[in-house]
Amino acid sequence: MNRREALSSVALLLGGTIIGAEAFLSGCKTGESKLGTSLNLTPNDISFLDEVGETILPTTASSPGAKATKIGDFMKTIVNDCYEDKDQQIFLAGMQKLDDASKAKNGKSFMESNDQQRHDLLVDLDKEQKDYTSKKQPADPNHYFRMMKELTLWGYFTSEIGATKALRYIAVPGHYDGCVPYKKGDKAWAT
């Protein structure tokens, strides 16, 4: 019987949830609860994903970053509702993998790292997922960081902030003009 099974037996006995269940699951080490233990992502998990998203698409002079669009909540929704079981498991396990990679590279968890450390880590992971994906056969599992990056881009640029501040969104263009001037720096159309 592993810890998770033990916990659910206890929960059954007590007829409900257990106070401190997260700490129990993570081995009772305070401040180091394991990430992505279930699809019912915790507030800690969501904060973690918010920061991953923010590192991929940070706040810049021109627009807020992914965190402002609640990208962690968006990832949770899509992973829960739109992902295959096996991809859900890859995504969940990937959260801890990312954190482990952070510890290996920077000597601290992702959340404890500073912006530059986070950035450098995700540059490494992006390279890793690109190398992996370029060699990947269709039946091979997807890479967790590719999922996180895809979800960040998709969620951000379809959010109100992403579409209207980072891109140009016009709900009702009114007409079509086939040829308008463009100068470097002008934003792309959101839709």
Next chain:
Amino acid sequence: MPGDSININNKAVAQNTFDAIVIGSGISGGWSAKELCEAGLKTLMLERGRDVVHLKDYPTATKNPWDFQHRGKLPLSVLKENPIVDRCYAFNDTSAHFFVKDKEHPYIQEKPFDWIRGYQVGGKSLLWARQTQRWSKYDFEGPGRDGYAVEWPFTYQELAPWYSHVELFAGISGNKDGVETLPDGEFLDPWQMNCVEKEMQQKIMRGFNNRYVVQGRCAHLTTPKPIHIQQGRNPCQARSLCERGCPFGGYFSSNSSTIPWAMKTGHLTLRPDSVVHSIIFDDKKDKVTGVRVVDANTKQMTEYYAKIIFVNAACLNSNLILLNSTSNRFPNGLGNDNGLLGKYVCFHNYRGTVTASYDGPADKYYYGRRPTQPMMPNFRNVYKQETDFLRGYMVHFSATRGGHAEMASGQPEIGSEFKEAMTEPGDWGIFAMMQGETIPKETNQVRLSKDEKDAWGMPQLITSVGYDDNDEKLLKDFLSETSTTLDKAGCKDINQHDSKQAPGLDIHEMGGCRMGKDPKTSLLNKWNQFHHCKNVFVTDGASMTSTSTQNPSLTFMALSARAANFAVGELKKGNI
């Protein structure tokens, strides 16, 4: 008293009696009803699905991308339950409520066939891609000339006035191009080509003497005329959210146009939730007297009566109803003396696409979302047979700028610089797709299951429709010739793709109850009227003799209007 019950019965019959019944409320049914009502006929329109009222019943029409929890994507549970309709490009979280779900309306595929359906008032006219070319004389002459199907029983010249009739009312944008393979019509102002498409147009038309590039013609109001204003419709706003239903009435649908117009005459009765079971043939009167309808909710059967019936249930459902309409006179389906009902079903070959890059101007962009794109009318086998396959294909193509700027290679795709690059438009890219003619064959057919029924007691339809060698050859030719064309137009990185998609996903299924001159080889005459059952007309895709390379809906509209006016004349003369 016995007398009372007869009176009650007579009253019920009178209440259920109309001059005309139209089965279906989609693009062709809307036209049939409009024309019949305008001629003063008391008309009953039957629709198997729920009512969808223009403006009122478009729940997603004005929502922004972020208003959808899954940003347009459907949850996996929905996709898993709907593998067929999920393959349709327009099926998503913003439009799913207008599509038939797989489980609700099962059918039996002997060969893979993606049957995409919209069961509601307006049918697929809410969902269609809205491209509206006239067929050319070469399209109508093709089967007779090349001997691959029966001859069309009328000429382009005979249909041309009816094309004009429906174009003027529906509102078709287009340019008068003077190309004989794509006849000009009654056009509102055309949509513009963008600067790259214009460059490509010049290079292609200079480079080939028989390859034309014209702007697509589509059922969108660019510059509405008084007749469109009278319908309560407004100019298309270039939103490109059409499959949600248009709150501006910018594109033509039964809901925005023909149905409310027919309602205004006071002669139309619209009955949603009415599944037509069969058409009633009265052996004593030797003609059709009405239809049997199963109420979609109560499943009770009711009969409705009329002098004439228009069958507009959409191609395969029209076949289904007709096959299910058996009598002593027609034991194998209505009008089916030759046994060909349900046969010679055909479609459009959409398998091939070609993508490319184009070194276009970095200082040019476009504004708005255009509902059409340039097209190259068929140039294969137009004047004579010249390839090892029959017929040809239309090419639709467009140039757009990529969703984001390219980054220098090796630059990290994480962080501020990446984000900025992602917010700028990228290089120009080209997408081209085929719309290939398929050859009607007796073996491509639909028939009724003897065992399986749907929830309304209707036999399930068996589809046995597939590709053949001609389709494979035509696909190959499209891929290689389009690559050559794009190369001549200055494109680079040209890539060919075969989606291998099943027939049906084109949503251009046609035939099964084809028109022709000879009752031995066709079901309908030149007026879409049964050879052997003169008061029934079939004017949707089921009636088509061949597919041409053009989008078919405008032709369904023209045929419906023409047949309805013919039927009114025949009624007045007492011929039917």
